[in-house]
Amino acid sequence: MEELRTRLFDRMGFYRRQCPYCKHYFWTLDKEQETCGDQPCTPYLFIGNPPGKFRPESIRDVREKFLNFFEKHGHARIKRYPVVARWRTDVYLVGASIYDFQPWVTEGIVPPPANPLTLSQPSIRFTDIDKVGRSGRHLTGFEMMAHHAFNYPDKYVYWIDETVEYAHEFFTKEIGLRDDEITYKENIWEGGGNAGECLEILVGGLEVATLVFMHYRTVNGKYVEMPMKIVDTGYGLERIYWLLTGKPTVYDAVFGSFIEQLRSKLGLPRPSNEMLMHMATYFGQLDPEVTSIEKAYEYISGKVGMNINEIKNILKAQETLYILSDHGRTLSWMMADGAIPSNSGVGYLGRLLLRRMLRSMYVSGIEMPLTEIMNMELEFLKGDYPEVYEERQTILELVDLEEKKFKELLRQAPSIIDRVIKDRERKTGKRELTVDDLITLYDSQGLPPEIVREVSSSKLGLSISVPDDFYSRLAAKYQRQIGEEKPKVDVNPVEVQDLPQTRELFYENMRLFQFNAKVLRVIRGKYVVLDQTAFYPEGGGQVADHGVIRHSRGEARVIDVQRVGPVIVHAVEGEPPMDGENIEGIVDATRRLDLMRMHTATHILLQSIRRVLGRHIWQAGAEKNVPFSRLDVTHYKLPTRDEIKKIEELANQMVVANYPVIIRWLSRTDAESKFGVYIYQGGAVPGARLRIVQVGTDNDPYDVEACGGMHVGNTGEIGMIKIVKVEKIQEGVVRFIFTTGRHAVNYAESLEDSINEISELIGKSREEVVKGVKELLNDMGRMESRIKVLTRKAIKGDIAEAMGKEVIVNGIGLTYMEYENEDKNYIQEFAKEYLGSRPNTVLLVINRVNNGTEYMVYLGSEAAKHVNAKDLIAKLNPGVNGRGGGSVTYGQGFAQGRPSIDTFVSIIKSLL
16 A cells, blocks of 8 residues: 555655565564564564553553643543444444544534544444453453544645654654564554554554544445545554553453452462463464364463363453453443443343353352442542442442342243253254354343353253354344334325425424415325425424414315425325415414423423433433323333432422523534533434523523424423323333323323312222221221132032032043132132142033133143043033133133033043
């Protein structure tokens, strides 16, 4: 790549060589260097022998040295973004610092927060999750230190030459490396829809940074030149720190003191540095699949002269410590940003980490609660991530809940796995578990494959193999995918693409309820496109306006309004207007105002929930409708009655305070810089400019969100916010159903009516209703106890009667009972009691009901060895003109009319 021949390389006399193994070209000052300097072509050279003069006391020293260096070179330092990428629709998690700026900045739609800039961005990748804990260098969570420059056609900042010079100066002048210790390897980088040539910086066999020169967007697998040229660099904080400490693995460098503290608590053996060094070297040189761990044990055994089983025990314990260290930090980042472990979305990825940690502890026989381990790690992380430590209580509560679920899962594991094996055997005739079965067991039940393998082997006698990349496969399945939404109206964008964009009068004046407009097109007599409209189209969780369109031939009712391409489409019922005519639109003002109250109340309620339950609360869905609206939030359990009361009180305090609701349009960059990514509570919002809705004053804003909905001017207009119902709708999501304004008053009045009615029914005053209901419940409890006693007596009597009727037919007892409209629970209890003492009996029960006859056949355990209840029902059905079915021990049927009991008994006798 000739474009990667920089002035630094020319000035210093770098050699360009081709690696004989990977065939990549690289640049070096060492004329004897033959390989590219990367794994697996080059061994680690820094373990136990760290290069450079800089000896950091902590990882924080490296981060600050990097950021200070680029600040001195004219870069503005910006704050790190959250790891949950709520401003994007294509991914769940930030995988690199450039993710913070895709696609709006990288496409040139909005300016960056600074240019050039520098930051250290926590990032998460699950690509190599199966290698974490073994390879010595792979992490799921890492900090990508970066500097970025955004070159526009009319504004040049810097490009390849300057970027390489910055990197070389940082590593030589700041870190103290020799010039000839640094190798620059040529490559191509792709990610997030962009691509460009890159130089990977390698030192001592370790990649420590990548300099990407992004000037393509990827379209259908092809590179298309962008007008912008973006410097996208990534310096691995953890790897640079590892390099400068010379520790055996990146885990020992980054998490060293935590690992030693945890090892001491757990009483686990400590491997020697030599053992760890050989393990890291083995994986560094060969980078094999994880199944080659057995070969690694053999390799290390030969190097250190120890028994292979002893090495296994020591290194397996060490692997668990490494997994707990890495996954614990990554999980803490995610949970602090509101990722609640669940079975879907970003929560699935969080649970994946948690279950892998619990699985590792289970395999290693570690009984310490994971909450204790996480608490230790949070203390360890406190200095670097204070914002994560602030969420400590929520994180530990989430971990505790997940650990309890996992332990219950282990208890049920044998029966769950046995059912899947039997199902596979029934379908294929083979007693096995496939990879698909393992994935299903994880996705549906949460069972890690290693535990499935152990249970299958020890308790079910079945040997199974687990794919090397099992967890990587799972993670790959749960990257965000965008599906096309089903159109709400039957209008194809092609049908309206030639029309001008509809003027949106509802944004110019949210209280404009009557307007004039021109009809641009009527489609199939059902859909009307106007040149301008005050009808609000469905969006942002708010339902569409209703109303009428008056025209020359009458009027049409507007029943739905939707955006289609550049225009707003009105779905109508009744006589439609004609193309080109002028109309009068009338919005249902009462409904619109109700929806405005609901929408503003949603913002207030969301913020109130967040302030009561915690900062992990994020909106997971909403519908602003009348008379009730719903708000779904990320939370791991049902709030208590006291918490719900506090939320409602806090929300209504905002209503009573009559704070202003301020709406302004801001550039995306300005909005994010001022308010952070919290503005994306309702999800990612497209566009260079965002409509920002602020509840509260500029000096004291209560809630600020990017929102395109309709809102009242002051919170006092809402009238009242009343929470009607709170329910858990799925793992990690709680739904609040609420109402406002006149609908809240109507709801309160309906509650009053119900209280009055209960008061009359129980003969108590309104003030004594609760006391009266408690008394009734106590009375009911006593009555139920009495009913149970009487039921036992009745069953004993029926048992005596049935025994008196019992006859022996071919060695099997046969008896019957006949009832009139008897309770089925009573019949079942009677049958259970009777057959419990007389297992070699067939019991026939006839229950005469209003519209016919129910018949049931129960078989005792001994009788079931000789006859089948399903067969008995099959014989009874034609004999009594009925229908039914059953299993081995129980069958039931129904017949019209009242067939005689003798008919039933004689048919069963003949079969016996």
